[in-house]
Amino acid sequence: ITESPLEPGLLFAGTDKGAFWVTHDDGRHWAEHSQGLANGYIRSICASHFAMGRVYVSVTGINYDDLGCHLYCSDDYGKTWQSIVANLPDEVAYTILEDPVNEDILYAGLYRGVYISVDRGRHWSLLGPGMAATAISDLVIQEREMDLVVGTHGRGIYKMNLRPLHQAFKKGIPQTDALFSPPKAQLPGTSTAEKLPITFYLMHDAAVELQLIDDKGKTIWTRSIAGRRGFNQYRWDPVVKKNNSPEPYFWRYVQHAPAGAYQLRLLGKGIDLKTDLAIAR
Numbered sequence: 001i002t003e004s005p006l007e008p009g010l011l012f013a014g015t016d017k018g019a020f021w022v023t024h025d026d027g028r029h030w031a032e033h034s035q036g037l038a039n040g041y042i043r044s045i046c047a048s049h050f051a052m053g054r055v056y057v058s059v060t061g062i063n064y065d066d067l068g069c070h071l072y073c074s075d076d077y078g079k080t081w082q083s084i085v086a087n088l089p090d091e092v093a094y095t096i097l098e099d100p101v102n103e104d105i106l107y108a109g110l111y112r113g114v115y116i117s118v119d120r121g122r123h124w125s126l127l128g129p130g131m132a133a134t135a136i137s138d139l140v141i142q143e144r145e146m147d148l149v150v151g152t153h154g155r156g157i158y159k160m161n162l163r164p165l166h167q168a169f170k171k172g173i174p175q176t177d178a179l180f181s182p183p184k185a186q187l188p189g190t191s192t193a194e195k196l197p198i199t200f201y202l203m204h205d206a207a208v209e210l211q212l213i214d215d216k217g218k219t220i221w222t223r224s225i226a227g228r229r230g231f232n233q234y235r236w237d238p239v240v241k242k243n244n245s246p247e248p249y250f251w252r253y254v255q256h257a258p259a260g261a262y263q264l265r266l267l268g269k270g271i272d273l274k275t276d277l278a279i280a281r
Contacts, residue, residue, distance in 0.1 A: 002045040006052050012078070014042025014057060020078050033078030038070040044095040050103040053077045056084075058093040058108070069093045071108060073121060084121025097139045097148075101166050107148065109136025114150055118169055125230075131158060164199035164231070174201050179266045179273035185238050187256050187281050195235035200266055200273070202227045208268035210234060212277070215261055227268065238279060 004010035009026040018039040023030045040061035048054035055078060059070040071093050072081045084106075085093075091111040099105035106117045108124065114136055116127040135153035141162070142149055150158040164180040178201040185196040198210060205228050212221040221240040225232065241255040259281040266273040 002047050002055075004047040004052070005049050006047075010047070010052075012045050012047055012055055014045055016041040016063075018042065018059060020057065022077050033074075036081035037072060038066070038068075040064060040066060040070060043093075044097075046096050046098050048098055048103070049100055050098075051075060056096045056098060056106070058096045060092050060094060062092050067092055067111075069110065071096055071121065084117070086117070086122055086124055088115060088124045092135075094136055095139050097141065099162070099165075100141055100143055101146075101162075102169055105165065105169065107139055109139050109150070111135050114139070114148075116165075118173070128158075128160065160233075161197055164197075164201075164233075168201050168231070174203075177202050177266075177271050177273060179264065179275050181275050182264065182277055185236075185257075185277065185279040187238070187259060187279060195237055197233050197235055198264065199231065199233045200227070201231055202229055202271075205229050206268045206271060208266055208271060211265040211267065212238075212240070212257065213263040213265060220257060 001011060001013040009024060011023045011027060013021045018034055018037050019032060020034045020037055020042060021030045021032050038059045038061060040059045041063060042057055043060045044058040046056040053076045055074050057072050061068065069085050069088050069090050071084050073084050074081050088110065093108055093110050095109040097107045104118055104120050106121055108115045112133040113131060114127045115124045117124045132155040134155040136150060137153050138151040140149050146162045147159045148162055167180050168174045168178060180199045182196055182198050186194065208225050208227045210223045210225065211219050213219050223234060225234060238257045239254045240257045243253055257279055259279050262277045262279065264275050264277040
């Protein structure tokens, strides 16, 4: 069951046999709008942040030996449904989510990964091919930090920040290479640190190098990356030097970048992009 973020009292409910119900008065009166949906378990309902009658659903038939992909969108409260499976693999879809900033961006959790569409379901791409190929139980967006949080079946929890996606698709499909502003890096208080995501977009496959430049113009860290067309993300610790020693009880294995203001640079053939980076203690 889901309530519309645009109209209090507008509720959508789904059952385990494909029945989709709508009420406009907090549940006092219900109408069924199931025509056009697969006869399976309505596993996820997402009411739009942008259009009153728009709603997305995922339907799974895994309990009834139907292992196909079923994702739908309606723009009239469920009276009519359109499939938005498009080029998704034919595997069970567990959950669907609309981006809270860009109405054209959708996220879908399938049997073996998370997929993204930037055109409201006409085309889909695998989001983060490095993620474990596992069933996606649920998706949620933590809007304060704008993190997409992914719950999986048996492989733990993943997250990614969505701000680079919003920057990239603010004016439609990106037309140039881009290096996005990273969040502030935090030096570890102990031996562990949360890695800093450094995100960039390439129009073509390219060998690139990330450079960290201090306020004196000195390059204190570099990393070579085999960049791919589209989004790329490197997660940095932020270690600038690793040490080894035969001495017993040696503990200074890594050296972190000092706190301060830096310039982050991305270099490659025909590529020279810069952005600011702050590191806090």
